[in-house]
Amino acid sequence: MARLQINVLGPLLLEVEGKPVGVPPLSARALALLVAADGDSVASSRMHQELWPASGHHSRRDRSSRTEVQQRILALRRLLDAEGVAPEKSVVRTEPVVVGSESESAYRLVCGPDEIDAVRFERLVVDAMAAGQSASRSCELLQEALELWRGDPLVACEPVGFVADRMRRLHGLYESACSELIQIQTELGRIDEALATAVRIADRRPQDPQARAQVAELRGRLRARRGDELLQRQFTGLRARLSVVRGDLFEQKAANLVVGFCDTFDTSTERNELISAESVQGQLLHRLYGGDVKTLDRELRRGLRGVVPVVRESPRDKPKGKRTRYPVGTVVALPHEDRWIFGVAYTRQRNDLVGESSREELRLSLEQLWVAIGRRGQLKPVAIPLVGSRLSRVPGVTGTELLLLIVDTFVRAGWTGSVAAQELRIVLRQEDLETVDLPAVERYLSGLDEDGRRVGE
Known part of the structure; x- marks a missing residue:
């Protein structure tokens, strides 16, 4: 008898001798019906009604209906049985049953307890x-x-x-x-x-x-x-600590901060047209710069000296906001009191003022970010929000995946050079917690060794 695995908890999957086997729709329905019978036999007439419900009622002695069911059973046996197996030893056995006053064939699935x-x-x-x-x-x-x-x-x-x-x-x-x-x-x-x-x-x-x-x-x-610290992991090989905390990015003390920008480095929150005042970028303007757009823009222009723009849009194409576009992944270091604010452009602002990005662009931006922090950050702890979520979200990427991408790029930066900071602090707001599967993140972290590599790699 062939070694089988029949899975019906979800879409039907079949393995024979450890290899996946494609099952045509009618055969899949017949196999699922036999599994549902839980070891009992299923009369040929019931099989026909289930496999061809649109055909209406057929007599149990209708030759064409019996032939159709027999053909489907033969197809199942070809899928399930080892070559040369006799019908009486088949996984799908034929048995006589009496339905009402008439006798007809019935079919029963014979499998081991672990095969279904x-x-x-x-x-x-x-x-x-x-x-x-x-x-x-x-x-x-x-x-x-x-x-x-x-x-x-x-x-x-x-x-x-x-x-x-x-x-x-x-x-x-x-x-x-x-x-x-x-x-x-x-x-x-x-x-x-x-x-x-x-x-x-x-x-x-x-x-x-x-x-x-x-x-x-x-x-x-x-x-x-x-408490506020939700997860933590020490990477002794990198001499770095990772923590995931619940809180406010701008209340993280003695830490450099990361703030996401679009490729035009727009800053105005007027009427929330260009930048939302509730976004991390908007809070940077109002909480650290007192709403002074001119000062923030001046610091950004200073940080962008030497960066070659990608394009300068025309007023006709982009009537609102800044028109100079910089490469995705551009990082600007803004000095603020006793720390640095690292602004990273990970999203592109379309001319209709809608931001868009991708998983690949976010990864590139994070890789560039760790390099810049390693140069300027003086190994001070760095606090980063869940970049890629909320208004500038990366489509098709969950909050859990965003967090793991931050972790992955951080530890990989440590493999190729000096670590960017002695502590990476990922700061989650309350709404972020609804999108992040913390147990899954904890399992992922527990599978990393002291260098941040997957155990066994």
């Missing part, structure tokens, strides 16, 4: 909730079960009859597993892991106020336990 993800999922959840199981062991079993869940089960089938019953049972076990796991993780003091599980439930039930309330409650407990 839904069966394994059910067993793991039941074992985890068994009496006498230790909390830590239950936690492991539930996490293993939930890793199998890729999405709604048995989606290749219509949710009617025994298929609907199996779907409801699997959904019920999933909800129970998540709730139980949150409770166990909380009891074990793993609030960050409990939060990640709660977020998963809330994402599946966006209209459920209880799910949202649970996320909020766990976030509150996590904040109370951690």
Whole structure:
């Protein structure tokens, strides 16, 4: 018998002897139907109704319907069975059944308990909730079960009859597993892991106020336990420390600051047309420069001396704002009291005043930023917001990915030269916390060695 792996917790996936196998839609529906039967046989007439619902009712003795089902079963056997396997040893067995007063063929899937993800999922959840199981062991079993869940089960089938019953049972076990796991993780003091599980439930039930309330409650407990510092990691090989903190960028003491700009280095927040007063760039103007646009512009012009512009727009093409464009990745060091403000152009401002950027442009900008900080920053701690989020967001990139990109470029800069700062402090505002999966970031950091490289590389 061939070694199989049939996954129906999400879109159907099939592996035979460890290799992915493409399954045509009708065959996928037939296979999912047999999995939904949970070891019972499925009559040929029911198979036909499920595979060809638009064809209407057929007599169980209708030769054409029997032939259509038999052809689909043969196609499944070619996918699932090793070459030369006799029909009585096939993964898909044929059995006679009596439906009403008539006899017809039925088909049953014969697989090992670990060859179907839904069966394994059910067993793991039941074992985890068994009496006498230790909390830590239950936690492991539930996490293993939930890793199998890729999405709604048995989606290749219509949710009617025994298929609907199996779907409801699997959904019920999933909800129970998540709730139980949150409770166990909380009891074990793993609030960050409990939060990640709660977020998963809330994402599946966006209209459920209880799910949202649970996320909020766990976030509150996590904040109370951690204070403003949410995560920290020491990279002894780089002689640098990373911290993720909740707070206000402009209240970070004894640290150089990073502020994102567009490629024109616009500064005016009048009517929020060019720059929003609520943005980090707008706050730079009003909180550190007292709203004095002329002074900030003068400092920017001084810092941009020697930088070759990309283009100078005409008044017709760009009637509002500055018209000189600089390369994405340009960094300007602005002296302010006892520290530096590093302005980095990571986004392009279109002529309709909408900012746009990409993952590649943001990476380039961060790489240039660390070089500039290494030259001017005097190894002082550097505080950086979640660049690429909010109004100047990079499309298609999550808050978690933005944070990890900041970390990745920082440690890589340390591999190729001197580290940019002895401490990198990533400052998150409250709204940023809604977009960043802190447990995922913590897992990523725990997989780095003392030089910031992935363990095993």
